[in-house]
Amino acid sequence: MAVPKKLTIIFASFYLLIIIYIILFLYVPSIQNAIIQSRESLTAITEGANYFWALLISLGICFLGSASIGFPIPFPFVLFSLSNSIFLRYSNLGLNINQILQSGPFWFEILGIALIGGLGSALGELTGYAVGYGTKKIAEERKSDLLDNVDGFGKMILENEKRTPLYIFVFALTPLPDDLLFLPLGMMKYSFWKCIIPGWLGKNFTTLFYCCWPLFVALGFTSQGIQSNSKSSIITEAILLLVTITVMFFIMAFDWAKFLEKRKLKKL
Numbered sequence: 001m002a003v004p005k006k007l008t009i010i011f012a013s014f015y016l017l018i019i020i021y022i023i024l025f026l027y028v029p030s031i032q033n034a035i036i037q038s039r040e041s042l043t044a045i046t047e048g049a050n051y052f053w054a055l056l057i058s059l060g061i062c063f064l065g066s067a068s069i070g071f072p073i074p075f076p077f078v079l080f081s082l083s084n085s086i087f088l089r090y091s092n093l094g095l096n097i098n099q100i101l102q103s104g105p106f107w108f109e110i111l112g113i114a115l116i117g118g119l120g121s122a123l124g125e126l127t128g129y130a131v132g133y134g135t136k137k138i139a140e141e142r143k144s145d146l147l148d149n150v151d152g153f154g155k156m157i158l159e160n161e162k163r164t165p166l167y168i169f170v171f172a173l174t175p176l177p178d179d180l181l182f183l184p185l186g187m188m189k190y191s192f193w194k195c196i197i198p199g200w201l202g203k204n205f206t207t208l209f210y211c212c213w214p215l216f217v218a219l220g221f222t223s224q225g226i227q228s229n230s231k232s233s234i235i236t237e238a239i240l241l242l243v244t245i246t247v248m249f250f251i252m253a254f255d256w257a258k259f260l261e262k263r264k265l266k267k268l
Helices: 005-027 029-046 050-067 075-091 097-101 104-141 145-172 179-187 192-211 213-223 230-253 256-267
Strands: none
Touching (some): 005 029, 029 050, 029 075, 050 075, 075 104, 075 192, 097 213, 104 192, 145 179, 145 192, 179 192
């Protein structure tokens, strides 16, 4: 495992807290009512002048999610919560899912959150690249399994340099921590602009996807003839958060240096 023990403990803590949250929500009525009431009050976060603050939250959390080096920040969950606030607000007006999908103002608000979030992610990517650029000397002077692993991943990405921008774009479309890609690219001193432009384009699509999650959930319930309610939505949010953290842990735990070594041996 390439993930340090402390980081593994952090992931395990996230899992434990989410599971406890789900259990308390399902089996303790007073806590369930409090969570539902607090969640319903969140619709005010994106209402009227508060929408400006929602944009700042989107910008800040996406920046931190991309700028965090080796620490998982589940910013997709925050984007989901912001867009879900907008969706609930339109639902409370008496609009059904089809009417919401046809609403121009609704999509304007969703796109605003997504594009500002994409900008935050693009700005956050600068830190991962910069740290990787400066870490190259440390990796050369000190023996570190983690740095060797990151460096190995960078070499794998740059095996075909013409395809690297495409890899960056595709990687940006996934819910994976950006530093796993930009740290090694910085260590390999890959062109900054070739990193940031495809990364920014990919992140715009990614943040829009996260912001559309409430719609996907509502459409899924509707297709099964199930009436979506606050309880089902809260459980869905918790499950999505678990999935996001699981993907983060997998990509950070994978031994990329060992994978690259085996790949070279097969070619030989």
